[in-house]
Amino acid sequence: MLDIKNLKIYYNISEGCVKAVDNVSFQLHRGDILGIVGESGCGKTTLIKSLLKILPSNGYIHGGTANYKGEDIFKMDYSRIQKLRWKEISIISQSAMNALDPVYRVGDQIVEAITEHEKIKKEKAFKKAEKLFDLVGVNRRRLKDYPHQYSGGMKQRAVIAMALALNPEIIIADEPTTALDVIVQAQILQRINELLENYRGSMIMVTHDISVIAQTCNKVAVMYGGKIVEFGDKRRIVARPCHPYTLGLKNAFPSITGEKKSLISIPGNPPDLLVPPRGCIFAPRCPFVKEICRNKSPLPEKVEEGYVLCHRLGEVEKLRLYAEKEKTWLRSSI
């Protein structure tokens, strides 16, 4: 359905050129729910913004293609993009608090989104909005309210309702639950799961929380420093991660079930994308770094359905055992 190949997105800033997304490829099939996980500044938001052509003015696509049903999104003209947005690809944006216009009633905003793309009467669109509110679990009467009368969870639901309004083929959700409390987060995730069961399209969910992905998605892309370093089936990545960064991320997550383990952080800081390291992007922080990692960028190697970017993929069984020990991450390579 969506086939992204060698996508490069750069930002021009006064100090030079930031390689926010660098050579990213993946495929999204019908029915896929893809989770993109990564730290702030790893390029995940840039990646999804490019799919709707809503990049900031200093960002540009340096290369690559994004084929949506055989058509390259980057080559579409403005009127075609306008039709694509909302109708075929919709977005649930980060912090729903700011996604709604404070001076319009929520119902009117949803109606506007519908009538903009479909030639139907306002009353009919309003009926549709009522149905959508039932779907996401907000009382219909609240359509007449303003955003400030909503709680955080309700705003998020209203934004989800808006994203579903035109039955898009792809829904993109950017950190849909980050600003919410645990219980509200659980309610939203459950609602998303229920909606997806009866939904034919696919979804891309961007988050920094692996556990959110574990609860909703079926595929995972781990992003680091503008690259997808590991891509594959969710169960495989949770149970048998292959990239050292994924291994490190797993160590850093506290849990409320099972044995109490000490948390291990990944030493160092995320790379400066203005001057990215010459070889593997993770090499400066990787405990398993070798000479080759510092000089040559690894190419994607197939692992089951997905791929991994690592020179030492062959020894992954051994590295996985090492990665569980705290000593490993305290500098000095093995």
Place this chain on the structure above:
Amino acid sequence: MENIVTVKHLKKYFRSGKTLFDNSGQNLQNCLKAVDGVSFTIDKGETFGLAGESGCGKTTTAKLLMGLYKPTTGKLMCNGMDISNLKNKEMKLFRRNAQMIFQDPYESLNPRFRVKETLKEPLIIHGIGKSDDEKLEIIKNILEDVGLNPPENFVNRFPHEMSGGQRQRIAIARALILKPVFIVADEPVSMLDVSIRAGVLNLLKKATSKRNLASLFISHDISLIRYLCDKTAIMYLGRIVETGETEKVIKKKYHPYTEALLEAVPSINPDNKINLSKIKGEVTNSVNFTEGCRFYPRCTKAMKICEEISPKPVEVEKNHWVECHLYK
């Protein structure tokens, strides 16, 4: 064990809905009861966790403990001092003993101060270290303690020249430099990335145990509280509904709200699905609360009595208190 912090029946009401010509806000009935009768103690060397949803009064409790708010009623003791009504001089002494780490290191550090200036400020105010060299020595030692090595590389930096994790380490250094006996950390890692977060958590853990500090750790994330805290209190709308040893609170989950809160935490294991059968609806506000259990409207185990009478704390196990009519 030595009690450092003692809180008894602490209440903080904020007047709400008061307009210029309407004085009905004076009436305590119409107040927002942010903290409504909270009691706990923190011993020397103990880390006490406070968990709950936003708006439940966690941060208000922290600010009361720091003397940033005056309590409406109740007793607040810290290191043998009654802090509910301090005069300026006593306040200064108290500030030396109690320090706070804030949520957002991007905002809590002065952007125009170099690291050494940020850390020197408390030393100047409290007259610690005679000469500048002596002060610098203290600053370098504390930087090493918070894992910023070598300290020479950091003393002259501005906040914008550091990453989020490093900034939060500076904030921690600033809190520790006066050698306090009690620290409050309000969501100290919620602004940090996962790979950095673990390091800051480990630092907090090490720093508090090494100095034998009493500390209050506030978070909405129970998994972080589990990692750091010896004791935990679960707050709901201004009341502590359950408190006890962290592991016991998590395993036994006596209070229906604790159960709901724990079930809602997403697990990294895809087979452990989140479960929401334990709670209904959304948080009600705490303005019009008079009688009955606060959790009653959302509780799945609610009984007739819950609507009419507020539950009293019951000791279900040794040092494990629950506020619920299910336990007698």
